Every structure is written in structure tokens, then in C-alpha cells.
Amino acid sequence: MENGGECKPVSGDGTIGKACDVLDHVAAFQRPVRFSELLDSSAFPKATLYRFLQSLTNQGMLSYDPDRQTYAPGMRLVRLAHAAWTQSSLAPIARPFLDALSRETGETVHLAQLDSGQVLYVDKRNAAQPIEMYSQAGKVGPAYCTGVGKAMMAFLGEEALNRVLSQQSYHRFTDKTLTSEQALRDDLERIRNRGFAVDDEEHEPGIICIACPVLTSNSRMLGAISVTGSTERMDFKQLEAWVPRLRRVAEQIGAEAQAWRFPETDPNHSNDRMQAT
């Protein structure tokens, strides 16, 4: 893990895009940062960056520590994220299924979604200890070398896939990591055929995993779930025994999500009232 700095020149979307860039930029340092540190790794000129930080701080999107003169992501984000997690993540729907899967397998279970080319873990069950909060949910990881990442990419539409592929870094984590777009594309093809992905120590040595995509009935990719094991305690044969179960759970979650998100299978029946009014 190197420096958190580095500015993403990509933005667009005018002021809003730039503001989001700044937000990411601050978050990328995994600690409170000084203005000058941000400036060094930013594309924005001094005054501009300064004003962005001001505005974002005013808005509570960043928090400023006057004693240390540092900026960090602000608490307003936590509040907003709560809404995001509740409303537009699969977590609330998937929760009972993850519980069951975790109980049955006794292994670590992940639920992930795709966010700007990265895997975003939205929920997790850890074999031994109870849930760790945000320390897990909200965490991001690479897509090209994780089970959930590949499972999701494999079921992306053409243009979305290209976009995501272009966002991968292909850093070699282990000697099994796929480090070229072509190698990855080949694997995605296999995954598409088999219906599930494997991570054979591609991200961390000793860590293997199987993953299935969560799809709607019209094949829109919503996320993925995975069961992870360590090579010390098990081999792929044992892990793959869970594939049918995993797949079924993924389908159930997909169906639930579908039902929840599109209650109007029947074109009559207005469903504009859910809990409001």
C-alpha cells in the first residue's frame, strides 16, 4: 500500500464532479491530511482547492481539526451512507441469507457490489467473531483478482465491462494474480459458462474463494456473494462443494431484490405508496 495521494484527472460533471474528486482525494489518504499535502497531490491550484475544502467542510462532508489543521471525511457522509446502505444496497435483503449461509458453511461470507470499478463489500459474516461494523462494510478491494469482483464483471454488459476493465490496475498481488486484461477476459468467459467464479490465491496467498453473481431475472447484475476459505484448512474440492448452495442463495437474493424493487409485475396496481404518505 503506497501513498494515498495521486489525483485522478478524470472527473467531468463540472463543479460536482470536482467536489467528489476532492472528497475521494481526502479519503484516499487514510488519515487526516494537511492542506499542503492535498495540494501537492492535487491537480487543482491552491485557491481552488482551498475553497473546495472550505465548502465541503461547511457542509459536513469533510471535518476539519483546527488543532492539527487537518481534513478528514466528515460525519455527514456517515449519515448519508446509512441511507444508501439501507436503500440501495443488497444488504438488507441479503441479510437472512448470509446468516444462513454463514451458519451452514462455517466460513467467511461476503456480499459485494461494484462501485467505480472496485469491489465494495456491503456486508460480511465472519466465521468466528461477530460482525465488524464499517471496518468491513464500506471497505473496497480490487475487482480483477477477487471472486466477487470477477463474478460481477463476468455478468456485466459489454460497455459497462469495458469501462470497468479500463479501471483495473492489474497489480500482481501473488504469483497467481491475473495481470492482463486478456487473461482476465478469458477467465470471465469461463465464469460466464460455469456460473460462478473462483479466486485461487489471486489476491492473498492461502486464501481461496468461490463466488456467484446476484442477478435479476432480466440478467441485470446487482452484486455477488462469496464463500472464502484458507488453503490450510481446506482445498478447492471441499470449497466447490458449496457452489450449488451458493448459487441458490444468490438466486434467492436476486429474486428477493427483484420482488422488492419491482413489485409491479402486474402492469395495473400502482405501488407508489410503500410506507410513505
Add this chain to the structure above:
Amino acid sequence: MENGGECKPVSGDGTIGKACDVLDHVAAFQRPVRFSELLDSSAFPKATLYRFLQSLTNQGMLSYDPDRQTYAPGMRLVRLAHAAWTQSSLAPIARPFLDALSRETGETVHLAQLDSGQVLYVDKRNAAQPIEMYSQAGKVGPAYCTGVGKAMMAFLGEEALNRVLSQQSYHRFTDKTLTSEQALRDDLERIRNRGFAVDDEEHEPGIICIACPVLTSNSRMLGAISVTGSTERMDFKQLEAWVPRLRRVAEQIGAEAQAWRFPETDPNHSNDRMQAT
């Protein structure tokens, strides 16, 4: 719980402030919303709102469901919130203390911070069941009628307090709710003297709680912790027996936070490298 709409005319901070307003506005509906629903409750004209939604969606701050044509808070917020929670909340520091407190008391324990006049719960221990994830952290509540809220307000500086007081709604939740600024100010005075706050069924009938502020040594208010009980199982006498313990934990958290946030008690000793570089 009424309609989630209602536009906050307050914003400032130019485009960034407006964008944040839109974000809040979407989050306020506690469900995915249609464009027109937002428009109805928004101060922005059609075209303007439309472009904000577009940009925010592009940026992943909102997510758009093309099938239902609805907007909801986006996953990028979850990623950013993870950073916020890790870096600028008290939760990572307070965790072991909350664990201990929860174990000892056997009651529900909260850790909260203040966010734009509201109580934001950043962590929680529930007596019986294990931690519920975002469903708790990130949740907000009123400040004027909760233990943690009052404990925090009581130790705010003059101007900050005025700002926060002006943001309270003074809705009467129970017949014990303090519903005027003056009544609240009086209570805050008492709290300041005693060093802890009580919530005597002011928010929910049957729910009582004690709360202590978390302060730095130079009296900057960082947050508050509380122990909650129900009148069915205990009375105030029993609950208040925990005050000394609660206060000590609050002090410990404050001290830890202090140490963590201001490692340079000694003016020499540059600590600019923590993990970066």
C-alpha cells in the same frame, strides 16, 4: 413519520452546498424516489434539479434504477463513509471501552456525535443481540430529547450552542419532552454542573438513559456515550449508579482521542509520517 420531502432552503456554499442539499433531499425520503416527487418538494426548478441528479448519479453519489426510474443514495457514499467512520469518528477509539461498558452493565450502550444539530449514532452495543450494522451506525436522532444529545450540547461553546439550538424542532415525543429552548437551556445548565445528562422518557416512553460527554483536555466536545435502560426493568436509582463508571469511560475515550489526535504534546518531534511515504 410523515413525508420525507420538504426542501431545506438553507444551503450557501454555491454549487457544492446545493448538491449536498439534493443529496439530503433524496436521502430524506426513506425509499427510492422519482424525479417528479423530488421536484415537488424541491426549491430548484425542473432543469436544475434534473442536472444535479444527473451529475450526482454519474458520480455514484446517487444510484438510479432505470427500471423504476428512481433515485436513491449511492454506493460511493458507503465507501466514503467507511473512511469517515474510520478516521474522524470516535468509534475506532471507543470500541474497546464500549465493549467493556456493555459487558459490565448488560445494558444498551451508545456512542454518538453531533452532526448538523442532530445526534448521529456512530456505534452501539445492544444488550442481547450482537451489533447491527449500518442499521444503527449512521442513524440519526433528535438532540434536544436524548441523553447523548443533551450531554453534547451542554458542553458546546456559546456560538456553536446557539447554532445547534436553532436547529432543534422541539417536537413533543412524550409528555416529558422538553419543548422550549428555555427549558432545554435550563437542563443544559444542570447537566454542565452535574457532568452528566439524563433522558427521563423524553424521547420514548419507558426508555430512560444517562449520558456523559466525551471531551478533550481543553474541553473540546467530541461526542457522548450513554447507557440506556427501560423503566420496566429498572428505575433511575439503579441507572444512576453507573454514572461514575460512565464518566470514567468517557474520560478515557477523551484521553485516547486526545493522544491519537494530538501526538505532538512535545513541540519538537515531527509526526508527519504515520504510515504514508
Add this chain to the structure above:
DNA sequence: TGTGAGGTTCCAAATATTGAAACCAAGTTT
């Protein structure tokens, strides 16, 4: 085919953003 509601796009006027440079405050060096 007509009508209306919900969304999307145009375009000139109004406004906010921009960033070089000046400025200020502290701390360092000579």
C-alpha cells in the same frame, strides 16, 4: 388521434468558479 404527465434538452442571461498574485501569520535562518 388527442391529451397529459413525466422527463429531457436548448440557449442566452446571470452567476459562480477560477487561479495568478498579493497578502498574512509563524516559524527559521542568517
Add this chain to the structure above:
DNA sequence: AAACTTGGTTTCAATATTTGGAACCTCACA
């Protein structure tokens, strides 16, 4: 103590963006 740094904040005119009324789609429905 004066002259330099370094880090942060403010100014101000040029410029790019945002703005929002209105026109325009598109699709469901009468």
C-alpha cells in the same frame, strides 16, 4: 533583529458554469 521560508487565506478581473423558462420529446392512456 531583519530577511527568508513555509503554509495558509484573500483579492479581483477574466472566464467558464450554472441557471431556468420554454420548447420538446415519449409514452401511456382515453
